[in-house]
Amino acid sequence: MTDIRTRLATGSLTSPAPLASDLRSADTRDCPSRTDVLGAALADVVGGPVGRHALIGRTRFMTPLRVMFVIALVFLALGWSTKAACLQTTGTGPGDKRVANWDNQRAYYELCYSDTVPLYGAELLSQGKFPYKSSWVETDSTGAPQINTTGGWRCATWNIRC
Numbered sequence: 001m002t003d004i005r006t007r008l009a010t011g012s013l014t015s016p017a018p019l020a021s022d023l024r025s026a027d028t029r030d031c032p033s034r035t036d037v038l039g040a041a042l043a044d045v046v047g048g049p050v051g052r053h054a055l056i057g058r059t060r061f062m063t064p065l066r067v068m069f070v071i072a073l074v075f076l077a078l079g080w081s082t083k084a085a086c087l088q089t090t091g092t093g094p095g096d097k098r099v100a101n102w103d104n105q106r107a108y109y110e111l112c113y114s115d116t117v118p119l120y121g122a123e124l125l126s127q128g129k130f131p132y133k134s135s136w137v138e139t140d141s142t143g144a145p146q147i148n149t150t151g152g153w154r155c156a157t158w159n160i161r162c
Contacts, residue, residue, distance in 0.1 A: 086112035 032039030033049035043049045086107075091098040100107070107113040120126050 082111065085110050 031050050033043035034040065040049060086100070088101040089098040090101045090103070100112070102112075116125075123129065
């Protein structure tokens, strides 16, 4: 069996069917930098419109989508590495008996604290409720009921009926 490079060099490697023509060209594409006023203005900021002889879509390695994936991966890795110290737990036994290590205000100086965990149960996020939206009825010194709500500022600022 011969090497494919030698077959290519000698011309003995042929296709069973004729090769399809490459239809990717700048003529059949809509280039907003040429047809749209705003697109043309924005293209001038980054170097001008696409050239007449540009072959769009023939990039083999770093496409814009791959660049976005790399950027997302970098930021996800940074996020994970900054929160890796928060994974320390205390206690013994199975995982549900262990708790996060919050000794000596560690959750605050290592930036581990998040309101999501305590409010998941306290503000009924576990039941699909909206956080900080609660109301209750209290009585004042005369015994008249007063409705207190955390969203009460709406009544004062927008002058609406609550």
